Amino acid sequence: MEYFLQQLINGVTLGAIYGLIAIGYTMVYGIIGMINFAHGEIFMIGAFIALVSFMILAPVGGAMVGLALIIVLLVSMTLTAVYGWALERIAYRPLRTSPRLAALISAIGMSIFLQNYVQLSQGARVKSIQPVITGGFTLFEGDGFAVTLSYMQIVIILITIGLMIVFWGMISRTVLGRSQRACEQDRTMAALLGVDVDRTISITFVIGAGLAAVAGMMVTLYYGVIDFYVGFLAGIKAFTAAVLGGIGSIPGAMLGGLLIGLIEAFWSGYFTIEYKDVAAFSILVLVLIFRPTGLLGRPEVEKV
Amino acid sequence: MAVSAEGTHSIVFPLREAALTAVIAAALMLPMIGIFTVSRGGALIVETRLPELALSVLLVFLGRLGLIYARDGKPALSGGLGIAVALAGWLGLIPGDLLKVIAIGGGALLAVRAVMATDAGKVLGQKFSWRNGQSDKAGGSVFTRRGPWIGAALIVFALALPWLPSALRRSFRPLPRLLLPSRGR
Secondary structure, eight states, X not given: OHHHHHHHHHHHHXXXXXXXXXXXXXXXXXXXXXXXXXXXXXXXXXHHHHHHHHHHHHHHHSSOHHHHHHHHHHHHHHHHHHHHHHHIIXXXXXXXXXXXXXXXHHHHHHHHHHHHHHHHHHOSSOEEOOOSXXXXXXXXXXXXXXXXXXXXXXXXXXXXXXXXXXXXXXXXXXXXXXXXXHHHHOHHHHXXXXXXXXXXXXXXXXXXXXXXXXXXXXXXXXXOEEOTTHXXXXXXHHHHHHHHHOTTOHHHHHHHHHHHHHHHHHHHHHSOGGGHHHHHHHHHHHHHHHOTTOSSOOOOXXXX | OOOOHHHHHHHHHHHHHHXXXXXXXXXXXXXXXXXXXXEETTEEEEEEOHHHHHHHHHHXXXXXXXXXXXXXXXXXXXXXXXXXXXXXXXXXXXXXXXXXXXXXXXXXXXXXXXXXXXXXXXXXXXXXXXXXXXXXXXXXXXXXXXXXXXXHHHHHHHHHGGGSTXXXXXXXXXXXXXXXXXXXX
8 A cells, every 4th residue: 555655646746747748739739730749849948947047056046945946947937938939930830821741840840950959059968966855754654665755746746736726727717818718719710809819829839838847847856867858758758648638628638647647657666667658658549549539638520 | 411210210120120039049049058067077067158159149140130131122131141141151250060050051041042032033932932822733833843853953962962061071982892891890
């Protein structure tokens, strides 16, 4: 039971990170019907910006870890959001009226470009930092095994819950959220009704990049190791999470992320760590066979 | 000498737009090109590359300015900027291999864009454009009909790559030496 609880805590933490990245995929798909394959690299850039910010703040932030964390979070979110905005402006907006394949190729191209850009500018070697938040609670002990909940895991789960509440409020209660939902349903009609479609799409990319930056910062702090390739697998997993939950559905993205995180953690803990990705992707295949729209996705109805 | 409001606008507006682009580029490049982390003695430390950052931002500024001039029907200014940037890279005035290649390539593209902004270039562009919707009609567009020739031209370009400036290796090993194992093994 103790071991099970420990894997549950690990899985929820991992799932929170995947969920935050998956929201970026699902939001962009919901609005422009395109998979932004460069989103994993935006997450990686967020992780690098967080790393650089930490290194700059390290001499001054020793005594004030909390303040340093907030500053790093804000800097990372802001600068990564600029990357998200620029990505949409340069690579996707000019292709908005082109066939979908062109935008897809552009996304893959941007993904490779960003990977190489970071590899050239920051180096190909793995970057590792000392743990910033250490310690935690021992929840209980039994059979020589202690269930621990680290402060870092608490921070990750709390930040994710907080962001989800803010994000959900924004989508359901603000003018911007209403514009996003309108664009999701029918972009032409939304434009006719006075919604600035270009601006709404840009802001969607900005929000997605901001959330990916938070995930990037968490990965940097949680694992303490990043490299220019870290966005690829995390991006694929988050994309899987978005598809599993039902692409286009925001609660689905979070649910999918949580599921992928839990499957990975339990498979690694109870079976073999080498095949954890196989387990996650196999579940995806099974879900898609029996429910192609994902768990919370709605089937597309074509009106005649 | 008095400058009309329109004249002032035509001078200030492109500069302002290019400056805004440069500011965004600076925000994007600062944490990646301007500041970087290196491992020294097992510890990660931060170092800066501010001259490279400034130069990259300057290239973005000039590139954007050239594009605005081309868009606003001033191909001579745009082309001049493109050629100047490409020459600066070619003559080694820009440090660093990557920046040099970006300057030469970007400058050349800007010059081509300027040519496309001239009247003759516009006619040529329309003829070759895949956006003119003629490709589905009988006969297809010039682009579709001459596709094989354009493909052949691109193959020639690919084969010419080793002779371009900034190519790191210009000597060629004889083909048999590539195909046959060397004696030393």
